[in-house]
Amino acid sequence: MPEKFDCIVVGAGPAGTACAYELAKAGVHVLLLERGEYPGAKNVMGGVLYRKMMEDIIPEFYKEAPLERPIVEQRFMMMDKESAVTFSYKGLEWGREPYNNFTVLRAKFDQWFAEKAVEQGALLVCETVAVECIVENGRVIGVRTDRPDGDIYADVVVLADGVNSLLAKQLGFHREWRPDEVALATMEILKLDKNVIEDRFNLEANQGCTIEIFGDATKGIVGTGFLYTNKDTLSIGVGTLLSGLIKHKIKPYELLEHVKNHPMIRPYIQGSEPVEYLAHLIPEGGYHSIPKVAGNGVLVVGDAAQLVNAIHREGSNMAMTSGRLAAETIIMAKEQNDFSESMLDQYRMKLMESFIGQDLKKYKDATHHFESFPQYFEQYIPMLNRAASQMFTVDGASKWEKQKKIWRDLGSTKQKFKLARDMMKAWKVMK
Amino acid sequence: MEGDEMMKAQTIEEKQYLVRFNADTKSHLHVLDDNICLTKCPDKICTIFCPAAVYKWEDIRMHVGYEGCHECGSCRIGCPHENIRWEYPRGGHGIVFRLG
Numbered sequence: 295m296p297e298k299f300d301c302i303v304v305g306a307g308p309a310g311t312a313c314a315y316e317l318a319k320a321g322v323h324v325l326l327l328e329r330g331e332y333p334g335a336k337n338v339m340g341g342v343l344y345r346k347m348m349e350d351i352i353p354e355f356y357k358e359a360p361l362e363r364p365i366v367e368q369r370f371m372m373m374d375k376e377s378a379v380t381f382s383y384k385g386l387e388w389g390r391e392p393y394n395n396f397t398v399l400r401a402k403f404d405q406w407f408a409e410k411a412v413e414q415g416a417l418l419v420c421e422t423v424a425v426e427c428i429v430e431n432g433r434v435i436g437v438r439t440d441r442p443d444g445d446i447y448a449d450v451v452v453l454a455d456g457v458n459s460l461l462a463k464q465l466g467f468h469r470e471w472r473p474d475e476v477a478l479a480t481m482e483i484l485k486l487d488k489n490v491i492e493d494r495f496n497l498e499a500n501q502g503c504t505i506e507i508f509g510d511a512t513k514g515i516v517g518t519g520f521l522y523t524n525k526d527t528l529s530i531g532v533g534t535l536l537s538g539l540i541k542h543k544i545k546p547y548e549l550l551e552h553v554k555n556h557p558m559i560r561p562y563i564q565g566s567e568p569v570e571y572l573a574h575l576i577p578e579g580g581y582h583s584i585p586k587v588a589g590n591g592v593l594v595v596g597d598a599a600q601l602v603n604a605i606h607r608e609g610s611n612m613a614m615t616s617g618r619l620a621a622e623t624i625i626m627a628k629e630q631n632d633f634s635e636s637m638l639d640q641y642r643m644k645l646m647e648s649f650i651g652q653d654l655k656k657y658k659d660a661t662h663h664f665e666s667f668p669q670y671f672e673q674y675i676p677m678l679n680r681a682a683s684q685m686f687t688v689d690g691a692s693k694w695e696k697q698k699k700i701w702r703d704l705g706s707t708k709q710k711f712k713l714a715r716d717m718m719k720a721w722k723v724m725k
Numbered sequence: 726m727e728g729d730e731m732m733k734a735q736t737i738e739e740k741q742y743l744v745r746f747n748a749d750t751k752s753h754l755h756v757l758d759d760n761i762c763l764t765k766c767p768d769k770i771c772t773i774f775c776p777a778a779v780y781k782w783e784d785i786r787m788h789v790g791y792e793g794c795h796e797c798g799s800c801r802i803g804c805p806h807e808n809i810r811w812e813y814p815r816g817g818h819g820i821v822f823r824l825g
Contacts, residue, residue: 330821331817331821336819337825399824401822401825402824421817422816423813423814423815439816440815440816458797470802476802480776482740536774539774539803543773545737547776568735570744572825574795
């Protein structure tokens, strides 16, 4: 006897779990499917979770969720081979309620979050792959799983199956992603004594720091390195567009070793012991790559809908909000017993009106721009480092002479115009 | 403790030892046509960008060590000849991240 639910959510990451949580809380009969041994077993995140979007779902979650450290400092390094121009913001207000964000380890956090959805009444089933959507007369009526007699039916299916959403692709909501629409991130968790972390990063016991690393971290490829503090581990990683790895024929794990051994980074991680190695894709196509997100009996949320702001390393927050908006739409659809595309399309409108649609629109051309013009990473970051070195080295030369030298370093008149034009273009795609 | 010593480059094999896998008995990754790899793909680019070094070129065919796959999807998207059939491993199988 096949079972029928009000809603099936495929994938117990932040998007799917947020959706299932809200639905269950509203009394909707919801099944949350997860292919891993447990929620989080397949998930990877650099490690920053924003408080606001999570709190929209569970107020004061930080009082009980397994979090690592609240972030009080965000550093940005424009790194060359033996130098770095660094700027940072440190604000102690972030170390107190209401907090800004936290480092988390996803295998721990996702299990906790899914458990909260179960407490609300969602049914969580792990170790089960949804291999295809069951479609009848142009509407999704359930999913086929890899279990024997594994067809399950529902009024509506939510695809929260991540960057590799084979289900959204099966429905024709998007073609296969291109290599310049996804970033491949590799990461390691490094064990290091708590006190050593706090000394090295200038932190107190319940404070955390994040460092984003541009330039030589990726050998000039479009992408970033990152180094985040957890309780008694560090997360270090590097993510670049897959197209960049292909073009430059670079092995991602060798790039990770390059970052770990970089003289500007090594002192932070010295003496640590690697305890886990992880790789994952990040959907970085942005606004132009958002697929169709609503169909008859189906919605797409989170990474599966390409909801990532690569410029601001935001993703899990967008995932949670999209899951919540999908749940709101489904609750409305259930009241009217109408799960048609025209009804469910309310979700797309909510999404576009929210910070998600607005932010992705703001940066709609940014990643593509930097991909097309590699000089920002390859030339301008080293140039900035040389200029800083010139200006701050006291060697008897006057500051006028130094400025002249920096000006000469910018190249011929033609190259200077190009630089000015590139800066204007960068401003235009970011503004 | 000497820092330089501690941070000596780790090989991909050493990295893969840090990860827990619950491998299935059959592969979820399939090279569709070995001949395409042999004749049309001089770079064998999947052997470079795969973060787990799952793909290894052996004389005339591609060896796929699916057991160590991180299920990232790069090979499906990055293969220039769309020559890889990519599925999820069976429920509960494949990579198991403990921290992440």
